[in-house]
Amino acid sequence: MFGLDAVKNMFSSVGSYKNFIIIFILTIIFIVAAIYTYRRYVSPKMNPKFVANSEFLPEEANNKPSEVAELYFFYTEWCPHCKKSMPIWQSLKSDLDNKEFKGVVLNFIEVDCDKDTALAEKFNVQGYPTIKLVKGNQVIEYDAKPSKDTLMEFLQTSL
Known part of the structure; x- marks a missing residue:
């Protein structure tokens, strides 16, 4: 049929x-x-390697994620030591801000403690200028007279 x-x-x-x-x-x-x-x-x-819109990511982001660390500069306008340290800080900032240093991207943050007292209290700032490095959950305090060489040495050993 x-x-x-x-x-x-x-x-x-x-x-x-x-x-x-x-x-x-x-x-x-x-x-x-x-x-x-x-x-x-x-x-x-x-494909497990496929990332949607990967053409918009920077090349470094496609290769490996970078760690980020923040370097805080706590100061006041009236402090003479802060006024002496500010050009050194600005020089280091122009060289390294938002750039990778030893596999870590550094962000430089300036905090005027007269205007931002909450952040100064959070980091327990007792004197001026105070420089602190925050990497992950770790806070490392810089405890020397600010100079470009000692700050670079501090970053070399801390990162």
Whole structure:
């Protein structure tokens, strides 16, 4: 009943095999289009290395995540030691701010303790100028007279 004779009768009633060939060719075209679409759009997103919008990430972010550390400079406007230390701080800041140093990106933050007393209290600032390095959960206090050489040595040993 549904054997080869039934299939022949179905196609012979149409008149020829034209419809069969057209349907076969359309099926092949749809299969090829599906394979192309899968390989072009779906397969790359299944790759574990795939990151959506990775073209917008800086090259360093694609390679490895960098650690971040903050170097705080606590000062007041009226302190003569702060006024002497500020040019040294600014020089170091211009050299290293937002740059990678020993695998750590440094952010330089200046805090006027007369204006931001809450942050000064949080870091337990007792005198001026005070320099503190925050890396992760660790706070390291700089305890020498500020000079570019001693600050660089402090960063070398602390990071």
